[in-house]
Amino acid sequence: xxxxxxxxxxSADSQKPDDPIDRIGRSDRIPAGRAPAGRTPKLDxxxxxxxxxxxxxxxxxxxxxxxxxxxxxxxxxxxxxVVGMIMGIDNFCGFTIQPLFGILSDKVRTRWGRRLPFALIxxxxxxxxxVLISLAPNVPLTVAAIVAYAxxxxxxxAPIVALMPDVTDSRLRSKANGIINFMGSIGNVIALAGxxxxxxxxxxxxxxxxGALVMVTAITALMHLVREHEEFxxxxxxxxxxxxxxxxxxxxxxxPRLELDREGRRSLALILLVLFLYTMGGNAVETYFTLYAxxxxxxxxxxxxxxxxxxxxxxxxFAIPAGIIGSRFGRKVTxxxxxxxxxxxxxxxxxxxxxxxxxYLAFVFGVFWILVIVNALPWITELGGLEHTxxxxxxxxxxxxFGAAISPTIFGLIQQxxxxxxxxxxxxVVLFALALxxxxxxxxxxxxx
Numbered sequence: 001x002x003x004x005x006x007x008x009x010x011s012a013d014s015q016k017p018d019d020p021i022d023r024i025g026r027s028d029r030i031p032a033g034r035a036p037a038g039r040t041p042k043l044d045x046x047x048x049x050x051x052x053x054x055x056x057x058x059x060x061x062x063x064x065x066x067x068x069x070x071x072x073x074x075x076x077x078x079x080x081x082v083v084g085m086i087m088g089i090d091n092f093c094g095f096t097i098q099p100l101f102g103i104l105s106d107k108v109r110t111r112w113g114r115r116l117p118f119a120l121i122x123x124x125x126x127x128x129x130x131v132l133i134s135l136a137p138n139v140p141l142t143v144a145a146i147v148a149y150a151x152x153x154x155x156x157x158a159p160i161v162a163l164m165p166d167v168t169d170s171r172l173r174s175k176a177n178g179i180i181n182f183m184g185s186i187g188n189v190i191a192l193a194g195x196x197x198x199x200x201x202x203x204x205x206x207x208x209x210x211g212a213l214v215m216v217t218a219i220t221a222l223m224h225l226v227r228e229h230e231e232f233x234x235x236x237x238x239x240x241x242x243x244x245x246x247x248x249x250x251x252x253x254x255x256p257r258l259e260l261d262r263e264g265r266r267s268l269a270l271i272l273l274v275l276f277l278y279t280m281g282g283n284a285v286e287t288y289f290t291l292y293a294x295x296x297x298x299x300x301x302x303x304x305x306x307x308x309x310x311x312x313x314x315x316x317x318f319a320i321p322a323g324i325i326g327s328r329f330g331r332k333v334t335x336x337x338x339x340x341x342x343x344x345x346x347x348x349x350x351x352x353x354x355x356x357x358x359x360y361l362a363f364v365f366g367v368f369w370i371l372v373i374v375n376a377l378p379w380i381t382e383l384g385g386l387e388h389t390x391x392x393x394x395x396x397x398x399x400x401x402f403g404a405a406i407s408p409t410i411f412g413l414i415q416q417x418x419x420x421x422x423x424x425x426x427x428x429v430v431l432f433a434l435a436l437x438x439x440x441x442x443x444x445x446x447x448x449x
Contacts, residue, residue, distance in 0.1 A: 041169035048168070048176050050225035052183025054160040057123050057218035059187035061130055061153065063312065064195050064211040067290050067305040068204055069133060069146065074291065076139050084412030087287050089147060093154035094401025102158035103249055109241040113228025115159040115166070122156035123219040127212035134208035158397070163226065165381070173378040174331065178323025181374050185319055185366075188312030190214055196306025264383065267444040271380050272399040274435045274442070278339060278372060279403030281431030284411040284424045285346070285365070292421035297355045310359040314366020319374060326375035335379065336439050338371030343432040346425040353422060376400075383444045 066087075073083045101118060108114045129149035136142040168176045191214060195207040234240055260268060289311075293304035326334040345364055353361075381392040411427055 041172055043169075043172045043175055044167065045179070047226070048164065048179045049183065050222070051160075051163045052180050053218045053222040053225065054119055054156075054163065055180050055184040056187035056190075057119075057215040057222070058153070058157065058160065059184035060191040060211055060214045060218065061123075061126060063188040063191040063308070064208055065130065065133075065149070066286060067192060067195065067308050068199065068207065068301070070287060070291055071294065071301050071305075072134075072142065072204060076142065078139065079412075080291075080415045081409055081412035084287070084408030084410070086143060086146060087408045088405040090150035090153065091283075091401045091403075091405035093150050094157075094404070095398045097151065097154040098158045098397050098401070101155045102162065104242075105159035105162060107241070109232060109234050111234050111240070112223070114232040115163050116223060116226065116228060118156045118159040119219055120223060122152050123215050126153045126156075127215040130215075131205070131208050131212050134205040163228075166229075170378070170382060171327075173381070174323040174326040174375055175320075176323070177378060178320040178326075178374050181322075181370060182316060182319035185312050185316030185370075187214065187218065189309055189316055192305065192309035192312055196302055196309065199305060200300075200302030260383075264444055267442045268380075268383055268395070270438045270442045271383065271444075272395060274335075274438050275376060275380070275396065275399035276403040277431045277435040277438075279400045280407040280410075281428035281435070282342075282369060282372075283404040283407045285428050287408045288411065288415070288421050288424050289362075292353075292424060293355070293358055296420055296422050297353065297358065299355050299358070304358070307358045307362055309362075311362035311366040314363040315370040315373075316366075318367045318370045322370045322374040325371065326378070331375040331379040331382075332439060332442060334375050335372045336436060338368050339432045339436050341368040342372075343429045343436075346429050346432075349425040350422040353425075 070083055070087060073086060074080075078086075105115050105118055108117065110117050112120065126149055129145055129152060132145040133142060133149060136145050164176055164180055165173065191211050194210055198207040198210055289308065290301065290304045293299040293307065294301055299307075322334070322338075342365060345361070345368060349361070377396055380396050383392060411424055414423060414427060415421055
């Protein structure tokens with residue numbers, strides 16, 4: 001399952017001007033991402049909430065996609081492992097297409113700026129393909145619509161993610177990312193609550209049409225409320241600049257070269273492993289949760305999808321506090337707490353899970369999981385300092401997207417062997433434990449580093 005946006009919330013530095021690769025997800029201007037020396041940085045709440053509309057659109061789309069597309073694929077009589085492969089398509093786009101469009105957004109200059117045009121084009125197209133997924137009558141057309149949707153949505157993620165670090169001091173990014181995830185959670189709640197009612201009464205198509213309307217409305221708000229810096233906006237009568245990206249630039253964006261000391265390289269390797277492992281665990285639960293509820297617990301699809309709204313409500317309620325906690329107690333400690341609590345929650349579920357528990361399980365997992373999601377990107381981007389923020393963002397995508405790409409297929413094979421989805425909880429616990437085992441050896445990544 002795609003990690004919404006978490007919103008993952010995806011700086012400014014003094015990098016050489018001839019190195020666009022290392023500028024993914026940040027501004028070229030140091031003052032935008034760092035308060036002047038001696039001055040306490042302040043978060044621009046109005047601007048951060050406005051940027052959050054981009055994540056609201058993305059989250060609404062992926063909430064519906066992850067809740068109901070696996071059910072449709074199973075209704076088309078596809079094996080679980082094949083369903084997992086199809087559900088991982090968007091994540092393969094995450095470590096290929098996303099870095100490419102991150103570079104492009106650094107170089108583009110239009111009347112709207114360098115980041116917003118990608119959202120303006122891709123989100124409406126994504127809304128269209130989302131509707132086509134629900135209308136497709138057979139496997140080939142459904143898969144074609146899914147591929148088109150994944151490709152289009154991948155083009156806007158990095159540019160939208162870059163809006164927040166462009167203008168936020170690094171010491172405030174956990175708080176800002178909390179707000180971004182708060183807005184994303186609103187998108188989840190709207191999509192899942194409304195989508196469940198529409199799915200139950202009118203079917204999948206009605207739910208996806210409504211989701212598409214939410215996407216377009218949110219992006220319209222983003223375009224009207226957010227203004228990029230004037231240096232990235234073309235003057236009246238000036239032609240837009242749409243640059244070419246070379247193979248070398250693309251390759252370096254997917255796996256950028258870094259200049260880190262030995263301790264920094266070790267911490268980076270372990271952080272990437274942590275991101276990869278916890279994403280694999282969480283993604284399996286998110287991807288197969290509705291199938292667990294319908295197949296193992298005997299719930300109706302609309303009810304199962306509707307109960308996922310409590311996952312979004314949990315994230316919504318705790319998104320901003322998660323950022324504050326990360327700033328107060330440290331990102332690594334906060335993320336570790338989220339992983340431990342999630343593991344404790346999941347461990348007994350294969351034996352204790354009952355239909356009445358699903359909304360409570362979803363809500364509590366949302367609260368615990370947001371502790372991890374909100375602090376993950378600020379954690380890795382801080383590791384390299386200002387000069388490597390863009391590169392760290394690319395590595396973040398590489399680790400999380402690869403984990404999310406392969407996990408649905410791996411657990412799909414486990415499900416086919418066992419005949420049950422309930423073992424996804426133990427699968428996740430094992431991966432969370434492996435991620436936690438790396439934590440004591442990571443010595444970088446806090447705001448003071």
